[in-house]
Amino acid sequence: MNYLIAVLSDRIQAEAAYVALEKEEVPTDRVSILGKGYKSADEFGLIDPNEPARKQVKLMASWLIPFGFVAGYTFSLITGLDTFAWAGEIGNHAIGGVLGAISGGLGSLLVGGGVGLIIGGGDAVPYRNRLNAGKYLVVVQGSETLIRKSTSILRKFNPENIQGYTI
Numbered sequence: 001m002n003y004l005i006a007v008l009s010d011r012i013q014a015e016a017a018y019v020a021l022e023k024e025e026v027p028t029d030r031v032s033i034l035g036k037g038y039k040s041a042d043e044f045g046l047i048d049p050n051e052p053a054r055k056q057v058k059l060m061a062s063w064l065i066p067f068g069f070v071a072g073y074t075f076s077l078i079t080g081l082d083t084f085a086w087a088g089e090i091g092n093h094a095i096g097g098v099l100g101a102i103s104g105g106l107g108s109l110l111v112g113g114g115v116g117l118i119i120g121g122g123d124a125v126p127y128r129n130r131l132n133a134g135k136y137l138v139v140v141q142g143s144e145t146l147i148r149k150s151t152s153i154l155r156k157f158n159p160e161n162i163q164g165y166t167i
Contacts, residue, residue, distance in 0.1 A: 002147045002166050004140040006159040007130050011035065014136035017157045021138075024153055026146065034127075035136035041128050044139065053113035060108035065101045072100020135160070 008014045014033050021031050034044050076083075076096025084092055127137060138159075140150040147164055154162060 001141060002144055002164065004147045004150050004154070004162070004164050005127065006138045006154040006157070007127075007161040008136045008138060008157060008159050010134075011037065011136055013157055014038075014138055017138045017154055017159075020153050020156070021140065021150060024149065026140065026150055026153070027142070030140055030142045030146065031150075032139045032141075033136060034139060035131055036134065038136070041131055057108055057112035060112035061105055064104035064108045064111075066104070068104025068107070069097040069101040072103070073097035075100070130160075 006017065008017060014035060018028075018031060018033055022028055032039055032044055034041060073093050073096055076093045081096075082089075082092060084095055087095055131137065138154060140147060140154075142150075151162065151164065
């Protein structure tokens with residue numbers, strides 16, 4: 001599926017762009033306006049990338065932390081290291097398990113998408129930020145021909161940004 005997203009500064013411009021697309025016979029069921037009074041980012045399906053990242057980190061942590069504990073405990077048991085003399089034999093193994101669990105937690109953060117959660121990522125975030133700033137998005141979905149036709153129509157409205165996507 002091809003998408004075209006144009007960022008327009010106000011509601012009047014967004015409505016005018018919608019009408020222009022309608023006049024040029026772009027099917028109205030393929031055009032959406034996102035912004036105050038219209039569809040929200042969630043209603044349209046503009047996914048907040050933080051939600052799936054949080055879910056993935058939790059899923060990974062649910063099995064990596066216990067696995068890390070067992071692996072750290074087993075490593076300490078097999079090697080017989082006496083790293084913390086004050087803790088005794090069982091204490092050393094328990095500390096090895098805790099350090100393994102911490103490593104599992106860090107692994108779930110890195111592998112599960114936590115880096116993207118921390119530093120952000122994806123195109124959905126800038127579009128959400130623009131919607132939060134009071135801007136409007138005109139989104140056209142359809143064939144490549146329809147997207148090309150819509151691009152030439154929307155360029156007449158001098159959008160802040162216009163971007164095409166193929167999914």
